[in-house]
Amino acid sequence: xxxxxxxxxxxxxxxxxxxxxxxxxxxxxxxxxxxxxxxxxxxxxxxxxxxxxxxxxxxxxxxxxxxxxxxxxxxxxxxxxxxxxxxxxxxxxxxxxxxxxxx
Amino acid sequence: xxxxxxxxxxxxxxxxxxxxxxxxxxxxxxxxxxxxxxxxxxxxxxxxxxxxxxxxxxxxxxxxxxxxxxxxxxxxxxxxxxxxxxxxxxxxxxxxxxxxxxxxxxxxxxxxxxxxxxxxxxxxxxxxxxxxxxxxxxxxxxxxxxxxxxxxxxxxxxxxxxxxxxxxxxxxxxxxxxxxxxxxxxxxxxxx
Amino acid sequence: xxxxxxxxxxxxxxxxxxxxxxxxxxxxxxxxxxxxxxxxxxxxxxxxxxxxxxxxxxxxxxxxxxxxxxxxxxxxx
Numbered sequence: 001x002x003x004x005x006x007x008x009x010x011x012x013x014x015x016x017x018x019x020x021x022x023x024x025x026x027x028x029x030x031x032x033x034x035x036x037x038x039x040x041x042x043x044x045x046x047x048x049x050x051x052x053x054x055x056x057x058x059x060x061x062x063x064x065x066x067x068x069x070x071x072x073x074x075x076x077x078x079x080x081x082x083x084x085x086x087x088x089x090x091x092x093x094x095x096x097x098x099x100x101x102x103x
Numbered sequence: 104x105x106x107x108x109x110x111x112x113x114x115x116x117x118x119x120x121x122x123x124x125x126x127x128x129x130x131x132x133x134x135x136x137x138x139x140x141x142x143x144x145x146x147x148x149x150x151x152x153x154x155x156x157x158x159x160x161x162x163x164x165x166x167x168x169x170x171x172x173x174x175x176x177x178x179x180x181x182x183x184x185x186x187x188x189x190x191x192x193x194x195x196x197x198x199x200x201x202x203x204x205x206x207x208x209x210x211x212x213x214x215x216x217x218x219x220x221x222x223x224x225x226x227x228x229x230x231x232x233x234x235x236x237x238x239x240x241x242x243x244x245x246x247x248x249x250x251x252x253x254x255x256x257x258x259x260x261x262x263x264x265x266x267x268x269x270x271x272x273x274x275x276x277x278x279x280x281x282x283x284x285x286x287x288x289x290x291x292x293x294x295x
Numbered sequence: 296x297x298x299x300x301x302x303x304x305x306x307x308x309x310x311x312x313x314x315x316x317x318x319x320x321x322x323x324x325x326x327x328x329x330x331x332x333x334x335x336x337x338x339x340x341x342x343x344x345x346x347x348x349x350x351x352x353x354x355x356x357x358x359x360x361x362x363x364x365x366x367x368x369x370x371x372x
Binding site: 010011012013014015017018019021022023024025026027028030033035036037038039040042043044046047049052056059068070071072073074077078080081084089090094095098099101102 | 109111112113114115116117118119120121122125127128132133136137140141182184202203204205214216217218220221222223224225226227228229230231235238239253
C-alpha cells in the first residue's frame with residue numbers, strides 16, 4: 001500500500017505512531033525562552049533575514065529522534081541557528097566563541 | 104559543530120548576543136515584539152465572531168476576506184498570511200489543523216496552544232477527527248459532516264462557529280465572552 | 296486553471312524518498328482522488344476536498360478533508 005512508503009518525519013497526518021496517543025488538552029504557559037525565540041523569528045522575518053519557509057525547512061531537517069525530543073520552540077532556535085549559519089549571517093567560529101563566552 | 108548537541112537555552116543566548124552585536128536587531132526590538140505579540144489572544148477572534156453573529160453584512164465580509172474584516176475591528180493583519188474563515192452550519196462542522204508544522208491564525212487568536220502543536224493532534228485530526236474532538240468532550244452529530252481543514256500552504260484558517268441557542272438579545276460583549284479559543288479551531292462549540 | 300467541481304488526482308510521487316526536500320503536499324494525499332472546491336488567492340493554489348473514509352480506507356463517516364494544494368501537484372482525473 002502507498003501509505004507504507006516512508007514519510008518525512010514532520011509529515012504527521014495519519015501517522016500510525018501517534019494515532020493512539022492522547023492529546024494533552026491542558027494549557028501550557030509559554031516560557032520567557034519561548035517568547036523570545038518567537039520574537040526573534042518575527043524580527044528576522046520582518047527584516048528579510050529569514051522567512052517562514054526557511055524556518056520550516058530548518059525544522060524539517062532536524063533528525064527524527066531530535067525532532068520529537070525537542071520542544072516546539074527548541075526546534076525553532078535550532079532552525080534559526082542553522083539558517084543563520086547557512087546564510088553566512090553568523091559563522092561557526094563566531095557561534096563557538098559566543099557559546100564559550102557564556103561559560 | 105553539532106547544533107543538536109548544544110542546549111537550546113545556550114543557543115538562544117549566543118544567537119541573541121551575535122545578532123545584537125552585529126546590529127541586526129536590538130534588545131529593545133526583542134522586548135517590543137514580545138510585548139506586541141503578547142497582546143494577541145483569542146479574545147480578538149471572539150470579537151469578530153460576536154460581531155458576525157449580530158451583523159449579517161459584517162459576517163459576509165468576514166467570510167469573503169478574513170484579514171480585511173479583522174482590520175475593521177482594529178486587529179493589525181498587515182504582513183501576516185491571508186486569513187480564511189470557515190463557516191459552521193447545521194450541516195457542516197469545521198476542524199483546523201496543520202499536519203506539516205503548526206500554522207495557526209496567530210493574527211486573530213494569538214499564540215497557538217500546546218495541543219495544536221502536538222504530534223497527536225497533527226496525526227489524528229485528518230484521520231480520526233471525531234475521536235480527536237472527543238478529547239474535549241465534543242460530539243458532532245452523525246448527520247453533521249465534519250470537514251477537516253489542513254493548513255498546508257499559505258493561508259491561516261479560523262472557524263466561525265454557530266451561534267448557540269439561548270443567546271437571543273445578547274450584546275456583542277456578552278456573546279464574545281462565550282467564544283473560546285477551541286471554538287475557533289473546531290475542537291469545541293460555544294455554549295450559552 | 297482548474298474549475299470548481301473538477302475531479303483531480305494528486306500525483307503519485309514521493310520526492311521525500313529521494314532526498315531532503317520541502318513540500319507542502321502531505322504524504323497521506325499522494326495518488327488520492329479529490330474535487331476542486333475553489334481557487335485560492337492570486338497564485339496557482341486550490342482548495343481540494345477529499346473523502347476522509349476514502350483516503351484511509353477506514354470507516355464510512357462521510358467526513359471530508361479540505362487541503363490547499365498547488366496546481367503542479369494535481370492532474371485531471
